[in-house]
Amino acid sequence: MSRQHESIAPLDRLTPPPDLYGRPRPDRYLAGLDWIASKYVPLVTRKDRYGSRPLEPGNPQELVVATREFVADDVVSLRLTAPGGGLLPRWQPGAHLDLHLASGLKRQYSLCGDPADRYAYRIAVRLLANGGGGSAEVHKELTVGARVEIRGPRNAFPFAADKKVLLIAGGIGLTPILPMAREAAWRGIDWQLIHTGRTRDSLPFAEEVARLGRRHPGKVTVLTDDEHGMPSAAELLARAPEGAAVYCCGPTPMLDALQAAFPASGGKALHFERFSAAPIVDGKPFTLKLRSGRELPVPADKSALEVLRDDNPGTPYSCQQGFCGVCKLRVLSGTVDHRDRKLTDRERANGEMLVCVSRADEGECLELDV
Missing domain, CATH: 3.10.20.30 (Beta-grasp domain)
Known part of the structure; x- marks a missing residue:
């Protein structure tokens, strides 16, 4: 399935007319003006087809909750749009948004939609019973029509689209990994995706993952503890193509185990994003x-x-x-x-x-x- 990237310009590109003497060769002066207009005008206007300018990624912006749905037990997915329906800043797989909640809490959530969709951001938030209150506020307060201040997108977990990749997601850790899988499929590189969790009901976006697997047979593996037992880090890494880069996101114990097992694997590089703070190394009082x-x-x-x-x-x-x-x-x-x-x-x-x-x-x- 091909992926469409949107290219928007406020003016249609026109073919320069013949020169002033009626010769079929285009006039160089007019051709030059046409080239400057084609480059300069889109740069300074940068409006979408509705006449709206895109938001700026470096500044706080207010977005609106356009849709809201539960995509797994205790996991809500939000689609955020600009109040005027205009363009949003571009992003790449691995990027996240900073949400500035009404309570004053600031939380970061990975973008899990399609980077080619310039009119909406999608995030997914699991309700944490013992968390710091951010997820509970998102679940309770961010209903359809609610507004939330965001910063970003920013990317601390960039996907380099290596020639061979193994993508490992633990539970809600699928959120930054799913766009990477789509990017890998679109680029035609050698990739594998593994999604792990306690039960199938606990896995977010299970149907989207299943569709991805049907479109790309042999590329997607779902492992749940109740059906397959808890896999070891070595078993997960064994699914990587030789010399592959490994990208993973999930609970701290899973990431720690993958780090420990990685040197004995055939992987080339290990990239990961944690849910929580990394363990303290060489700490002193x-x-x-x-x-x-x-x-x-x-x-x-x-x-x-x-x-x-x-x-x-x-x-x-x-x-x-x-x-x-x-x-x-x-x-x-x-x-x-x-x-x-x-x-x-x-x-x-x-x-x-x-x-x-x-x-x-x-x-x-x-x-x-x-």
Whole structure:
């Protein structure tokens, strides 16, 4: 099945007329003007066929919930559109949106629709009973017609479309992986998709995955614990074509197991996105000092964010992986062990810190402007 990419320009391309002497060869001056118009006018106007300008990806934008449906047990899918129905910024498989919820919470959700659809974004959110409240707010408040502020799209999990790929999704981890599978199929590369979960009812977009499998026989495998038992990481990686790049998203235990088993596999590279914070490696105990003078000890196995949230549950956070910047705080004194993927050298020199991942040396005291 071919995939259509939309190309929109406000003016139709016209063939230059003959030159002023009636000769069949086009006049060079008019041809030059036509070429400039074809390049410059679409660039400065960039309107869609309805006369709307596309939104800008770098700024907060308000979108509308156009449709809403449950696609698995406790998983709701939302289709978000611009209030005026205009174009949305482009995105690539692996991208996500930052949702700024009415409560003040900020959460990130992967885009799981079709990048060729410039008029809607699709996300899917599983209700987490023991989560931080973001998923519950999405399920309860984001009904059809509701408006939500977003930032993005941004991509911290880009799909490079390697010649051979194995795509592994655990449960709701299918959301960034499904567009990758479609992209791989469209590009005609050697690909395999594995979707794992507890039961078939728990797997989101099961029918879409099934259709993808029917269109591309032998490319899609669904493994559920109740029907097949829980597969080992080695068994999953064994399905990769020799020399394939592996892309995976899912629960932390699954990702940790895949990382441990990957060196013994025939894979070329491992790319992954986590649901939650990565385990702390080589952590040392240190102390946070607040403006009030109170000191909060940070154990070796906990993040500064966890300690701050224990003290104040309203402490803002989102990705817990050091790339969104929501938990950024200013450090007034002390030396930070920066472990983020967001801050610039200048921001670090100015005392900024992402408390979800960055730490300090053993015995160090970081005085925070909070």
